[in-house]
Amino acid sequence: MTVAVANLGVYWRAIPRPLRIITSRLLMLVPQMFGVMMVTFLLVRMLPGDPALLLLGNMATPDTIAAFREKLGLNLSLWEQFVHYVGNALHGDLGVSIFTSNPVVTDLLERAPATLELITYAMLLTILIGVTLAIISVVRAGGVVDIGSRVYGLAAGAIPDFWVGLLLIYFFFYILGWAPAPFGRIDTFVSPPDTVTGFYTIDSLIAGDLNAFVSSLGRLTLPVLTLAIVNAGALMKMTKTTFADIYRSDFIRHARASGLSEGTIRRIALRNSLPPIITLVGFMFGFLLGAAVLVETIFAWGGLGQYAVQSVVNSDYPALQGFVLVAAAFILIVYTVVDILYELADPRIRV
Amino acid sequence: MTRFIRYVSRHPGAMVGLTLLALQIASILFAPWLTFYSPEEADPLMSLQPPSAAHWFGTDVSGMDIYTRIVYATRINLLISIVAVAFAFVVGVPIGLLIGFYRNWMSALVMRVFDFIQSFPVFVLGMALVSVMGQEIWNVAIVLAVLFIPMFARLIRAEVLSLRERPYVSAARCSGATDGSIMFRHILPNALTPAIVQVSISIGLAILLTAGLSFVGAGVRMPTPEWGLMVSTGAQQMILGVWWVALFPGLAIVISVLSFALLGDMVKDLSDPTTRERL
Numbered sequence: 001m002t003v004a005v006a007n008l009g010v011y012w013r014a015i016p017r018p019l020r021i022i023t024s025r026l027l028m029l030v031p032q033m034f035g036v037m038m039v040t041f042l043l044v045r046m047l048p049g050d051p052a053l054l055l056l057g058n059m060a061t062p063d064t065i066a067a068f069r070e071k072l073g074l075n076l077s078l079w080e081q082f083v084h085y086v087g088n089a090l091h092g093d094l095g096v097s098i099f100t101s102n103p104v105v106t107d108l109l110e111r112a113p114a115t116l117e118l119i120t121y122a123m124l125l126t127i128l129i130g131v132t133l134a135i136i137s138v139v140r141a142g143g144v145v146d147i148g149s150r151v152y153g154l155a156a157g158a159i160p161d162f163w164v165g166l167l168l169i170y171f172f173f174y175i176l177g178w179a180p181a182p183f184g185r186i187d188t189f190v191s192p193p194d195t196v197t198g199f200y201t202i203d204s205l206i207a208g209d210l211n212a213f214v215s216s217l218g219r220l221t222l223p224v225l226t227l228a229i230v231n232a233g234a235l236m237k238m239t240k241t242t243f244a245d246i247y248r249s250d251f252i253r254h255a256r257a258s259g260l261s262e263g264t265i266r267r268i269a270l271r272n273s274l275p276p277i278i279t280l281v282g283f284m285f286g287f288l289l290g291a292a293v294l295v296e297t298i299f300a301w302g303g304l305g306q307y308a309v310q311s312v313v314n315s316d317y318p319a320l321q322g323f324v325l326v327a328a329a330f331i332l333i334v335y336t337v338v339d340i341l342y343e344l345a346d347p348r349i350r351v
Numbered sequence: 352m353t354r355f356i357r358y359v360s361r362h363p364g365a366m367v368g369l370t371l372l373a374l375q376i377a378s379i380l381f382a383p384w385l386t387f388y389s390p391e392e393a394d395p396l397m398s399l400q401p402p403s404a405a406h407w408f409g410t411d412v413s414g415m416d417i418y419t420r421i422v423y424a425t426r427i428n429l430l431i432s433i434v435a436v437a438f439a440f441v442v443g444v445p446i447g448l449l450i451g452f453y454r455n456w457m458s459a460l461v462m463r464v465f466d467f468i469q470s471f472p473v474f475v476l477g478m479a480l481v482s483v484m485g486q487e488i489w490n491v492a493i494v495l496a497v498l499f500i501p502m503f504a505r506l507i508r509a510e511v512l513s514l515r516e517r518p519y520v521s522a523a524r525c526s527g528a529t530d531g532s533i534m535f536r537h538i539l540p541n542a543l544t545p546a547i548v549q550v551s552i553s554i555g556l557a558i559l560l561t562a563g564l565s566f567v568g569a570g571v572r573m574p575t576p577e578w579g580l581m582v583s584t585g586a587q588q589m590i591l592g593v594w595w596v597a598l599f600p601g602l603a604i605v606i607s608v609l610s611f612a613l614l615g616d617m618v619k620d621l622s623d624p625t626t627r628e629r630l
Contacts, residue, residue, distance in 0.1 A: 157612060312482040312567065
């Protein structure tokens with residue numbers, strides 16, 4: 001037995017390191033996904049009352065309820081029900097939305113690109129603002145940017161994102177008239193581009209439709225700005241701490257003593273503070289997904305977040321259950337990718 | 352006490368934080384005397400009045416006085432947040448102590464469960480839980496408490512892990528102290544500081560989450576005065592240029608969260624012996 005285990009170890013070591021990192025991390029994903037499904041399953045079972053009635057809505061007849069009880073296996077033990085649920089979920093069956101009467105999977109897939117486009121651009125702008133401010137305030141410590149960013153960091157943590165969104169709408173749409181109305185991803189009179197990636201900005205460029213590109217870019221501005229203003233503060237604070245530690249470390253002092261230019265020194269310092277920043281950016285993705293729920297509501301974005309809010313308002317439990325499952329799965333995948341990148345970036349980590 | 356006064360007098364941030372806290376306590380205690388209208392009584396004839404001498408912050412769509420509602424909402428918002436954080440502290444601290452002190456499979460399992468809870472986006476999980484449990488004020492508090500327990504347990508556990516190896520713990524053990532007395536009498540008092548600092552920050556976070564939940568309709572419901580709910584009633588009007596309905600309750604959220612962040616900084620400085628020496 002021990003010999004066999006030792007042999008396994010030898011085989012394991014023979015696999016190239018990147019592959020080892022990816023396999024071990026992907027294997028961890030299985031129990032995690034299992035846990036996520038357990039939570040979403042229990043979420044609806046926690047509800048007082050008959051889950052069949054709740055999942056079908058008030059319009060259901062006793063016959064359909066009985067049939068649905070059978071389909072859900074509500075007469076079986078809790079454990080068997082769970083196995084049922086996992087089986088269905090793995091086959092892409094998350095039930096039918098009470099409100100839209102479409103399969104939840106169809107609804108979610110239809111709306112996912114809107115949310116992904118929003119949070120991707122928000123992420124990019126957040127990184128741009130957060131990291132730039134952090135670097136300037138460390139390099140020019142005590143300067144205007146340093147002091148300003150300290151105030152901003154404190155304030156950004158206290159401002160509700162939905163409120164910032166509304167203020168931006170008031171100033172840039174109502175007062176100044178610069179921004180388009182907060183009604184969705186593209187002007188009503190502009191037809192959306194053919195779907196390739198699902199991102200309107202990219203698809204319109206592929207289609208060569210400049211009109212649609214400008215329109216969708218305009219619509220993105222305020223919601224992306226809202227998310228970035230609120231979230232860049234946290235990223236800035238944490239990047240500042242990491243970057244400041246490295247910027248004042250011995251090897252940077254050595255680099256400076258060796259006569260390297262300030263530009264080169266900053267580049268070295270930034271590259272060495274990248275691993276923790278990568279982790280942070282991963283966390284921010286999860287955070288932005290939560291924040292998107294609020295921001296999408298304000299801008300009538302029509303993405304996953306608005307779908308989730310709708311499902312809460314309409315007590316549409318299959319939809320809510322599906323959204324939580326997909327959101328958690330998305331985050332788990334992002335974290336997995338982040339972990340893999342982190343381990344690949346740092347050769348000192350043993351796998 | 353003199354040290355505290357000296358600290359506050361030298362730190363404008365702490366001064367601002369304490370002043371804002373006093374303002375909120377006054378709002379909670381003296382709401383009926385500070386306001387001139389009823390917080391839940393609609394007056395259709397006075398719908399959407401701009402700020403004036405009679406209505407300092409204007410009125411909302413059903414004619415309720417916004418200033419009055421903001422003052423009364425302090426009770427709801429702070430009550431939910433403080434109850435949630437207190438509950439999370441009381442439950443999370445002993446759990447953290449136990450899983451830090453006993454290093455067995457149970458502790459490992461609890462940690463995995465915490466990892467797992469924390470891997471969900473907080474707002475999404477909160478929204479789903481409140482909507483499933485029913486949109487009652489107490490349910491919002493309970494859900495927030497559950498979401499915050501892992502944070503406190505983790506902070507305590509991290510401290511306990513290093514403290515349990517200290518010589519004074521071995522000394523206590525040699526003199527015949529039981530596990531319980533080592534944990535609660537010797538380790539706990541030394542492990543509490545980071546968790547206490549976190550209390551203030553968490554209250555701010557809870558206020559933001561409560562407001563967000565009510566904003567999307569998964570929290571407190573009308574006509575209860577609550578800041579996030581008040582912002583949401585003004586959301587549609589913002590596009591039409593009616594700014595006061597959403598602006599003022601939002602400011603109240605910012606002020607409240609900011610005060611708890613500043614107080615958190617103050618508690619952190621005061622509990623840190625190295626800053627104490629500099630005073």
